[in-house]
Amino acid sequence: MTSHMTRDEMTAIVREELTNVAPDLADETIPIDADLREEFDLDSMDFLNWITALHKRLGVDIPELDYPQLTSLGAAADYLLRATDRTKSS
Amino acid sequence: MSDVYRMPSLGSDMEAGTLIEWARQPGEKLAKGDTIAVVETQKGAIEVEVFQDAVMGKPLINIGDKVPVGTPMAELEPIGAAETKAPRRSGREAGTEIEDDERAAGSPAPPAPDQPQPARAAPEPTPTRQRASPAARRLAEAEGIDLARLTGTGPDGAIVLADVQAAAPRHAEQPPSAPERPPPRAGLDLAAMRQAIAAAMTRSKREIPHYYLAEDIDLTTATDWLARRNADLPPDRRLLMGALFIKAVALTLRRFPELNGFDRDGRFEPSAAIHVGAATAIRGGGLVAPAIHDADRLDLDALMAHLRDLVGRVRGGGLRASELADPTITVSSLGERGVDRLYAIIYPPQVAIVGFGTPRARPWIIDDAVVVRTVVSATLAADHRHSDGHRGALFLARLAQRLQDPDTL
Numbered sequence: 001m002t003s004h005m006t007r008d009e010m011t012a013i014v015r016e017e018l019t020n021v022a023p024d025l026a027d028e029t030i031p032i033d034a035d036l037r038e039e040f041d042l043d044s045m046d047f048l049n050w051i052t053a054l055h056k057r058l059g060v061d062i063p064e065l066d067y068p069q070l071t072s073l074g075a076a077a078d079y080l081l082r083a084t085d086r087t088k089s090s
Numbered sequence: 091m092s093d094v095y096r097m098p099s100l101g102s103d104m105e106a107g108t109l110i111e112w113a114r115q116p117g118e119k120l121a122k123g124d125t126i127a128v129v130e131t132q133k134g135a136i137e138v139e140v141f142q143d144a145v146m147g148k149p150l151i152n153i154g155d156k157v158p159v160g161t162p163m164a165e166l167e168p169i170g171a172a173e174t175k176a177p178r179r180s181g182r183e184a185g186t187e188i189e190d191d192e193r194a195a196g197s198p199a200p201p202a203p204d205q206p207q208p209a210r211a212a213p214e215p216t217p218t219r220q221r222a223s224p225a226a227r228r229l230a231e232a233e234g235i236d237l238a239r240l241t242g243t244g245p246d247g248a249i250v251l252a253d254v255q256a257a258a259p260r261h262a263e264q265p266p267s268a269p270e271r272p273p274p275r276a277g278l279d280l281a282a283m284r285q286a287i288a289a290a291m292t293r294s295k296r297e298i299p300h301y302y303l304a305e306d307i308d309l310t311t312a313t314d315w316l317a318r319r320n321a322d323l324p325p326d327r328r329l330l331m332g333a334l335f336i337k338a339v340a341l342t343l344r345r346f347p348e349l350n351g352f353d354r355d356g357r358f359e360p361s362a363a364i365h366v367g368a369a370t371a372i373r374g375g376g377l378v379a380p381a382i383h384d385a386d387r388l389d390l391d392a393l394m395a396h397l398r399d400l401v402g403r404v405r406g407g408g409l410r411a412s413e414l415a416d417p418t419i420t421v422s423s424l425g426e427r428g429v430d431r432l433y434a435i436i437y438p439p440q441v442a443i444v445g446f447g448t449p450r451a452r453p454w455i456i457d458d459a460v461v462v463r464t465v466v467s468a469t470l471a472a473d474h475r476h477s478d479g480h481r482g483a484l485f486l487a488r489l490a491q492r493l494q495d496p497d498t499l
Contacts, residue, residue, distance in 0.1 A: 021405070024372075024405055038427070041371075043425050044330055044332070045398065048330060049402065052324075052326045055325045065321075
């Protein structure tokens with residue numbers, strides 16, 4: 001399902017799941033490198049719900065210790081691309 | 091003998107509500123706690139529930155009517171008695187009533203003769219019955235915009251402030267969403283919410299003699315406990331520190347009944363149940379504090395699930411009336427991106443509110459040595475008419491102890 005996904009495709013998934021958990025951000029233009037917590041006021045519950053949705057959709061584990069690597073849409077896409085590669089190769 | 095369903099009060103600051111839609115048609119059964127209607131209030135579109143098993147009877151007000159708290163909205167028939175007497179009003183279904191321009195001709199028609207005259211609020215600013223939020227109506231009136239011309243983006247096509255702003259000449263050149271202020275969410279009128287907060291907080295500061303206490307709490311044990319617990323769990327079962335705070339407050343309150351309940355005209359009405367309002371900030375401004383019912387009796391997983399659900403519905407809509415009306419105390423937690431301390435204002439008619447600042451690494455003294463620990467500052471604001479600082483201090487001290495032993499939460 002996630003084999004050879006491009007960064008753009010992953011970014012689209014990440015963005016879609018974000019607006020699912022925070023529908024009030026649906027009309028926002030969120031730059032790919034914007035800090036979601038600082039610039040878009042994502043609180044810890046929004047963040048956890050987002051991680052939960054990404055985990056369910058992509059089947060990758062996202063431990064709490066890795067949360068700091070998912071600060072923006074782009075960073076999250078990169079992290080998840082790496083994680084899906086790991087899942088496939090293991 | 092039929093009963094009536096009245097416009098419920100969703101908080102001491104609510105004076106009136108506007109009927110947006112019926113959730114049930116006449117003749118349909120309602121179990122206690124079922125949603126009977128959706129009402130627009132200053133806190134957005136709220137699902138209001140019945141307090142007994144009943145059968146939906148004749149509606150007594152129309153979609154779009156704004157009526158004061160306590161106004162009969164619909165008849166309720168006892169279970170079993172309704173099949174024969176359920177009047178269906180002119181065959182209209184709930185979904186089509188929205189577009190129904192009952193009084194589109196320009197002159198408001200008198201209520202149908204068989205309907206008791208509901209106590210109506212101020213005359214509607216527009217002659218049509220297009221559904222719209224109060225703020226949208228005000229702006230439309232000010233700008234001379236005909237609401238019937240607009241397409242609503244609110245729930246079931248209701249017109250919200252943003253729709254009118256988009257149509258207003260002076261706003262025409264603005265981009266649809268200015269970056270510094272997100273557009274109002276469907277069914278949520280931030281301007282009206284601002285007014286509701288203003289009214290409640292003004293009343294609180296005018297009437298409630300607050301006293302304030304603060305205590306720094308070593309949160310290292312709880313933080314480590316949480317990290318260990320979450321490390322083995324998938325994201326949907328992880329806990330947030332906010333859930334521990336709410337549970338610890340709820341359990342501690344059992345020994346401090348004078349902080350849990352309501353002020354009724356200067357007299358204290360304690361509450362046996364502990365319903366903790368979880369203050370939740372809304373992006374773009376405003377906040378709501380819907381209740382987690384019986385928080386002291388929920389295990390942490392269940393409490394966390396409720397909290398997730400509540401925050402989801404604050405974001406996406408669908409808060410229920412009972413959740414807004416009946417918190418017996420409020421907990422306000424700044425989370426990870428706040429400041430050290432939060433001195434909260436009591437939400438009347440409650441008599442206390444607990445605030446948690448942002449947990450941070452701070453110097454701490456253990457056995458005459460300075461060490462680095464994760465510390466949170468907890469504050470209590472309480473109503474001095476009903477409790478004293480001595481008891482409040484004991485409450486905070488006991489709360490601090492509770493948080494040292496997360497296994498007992």
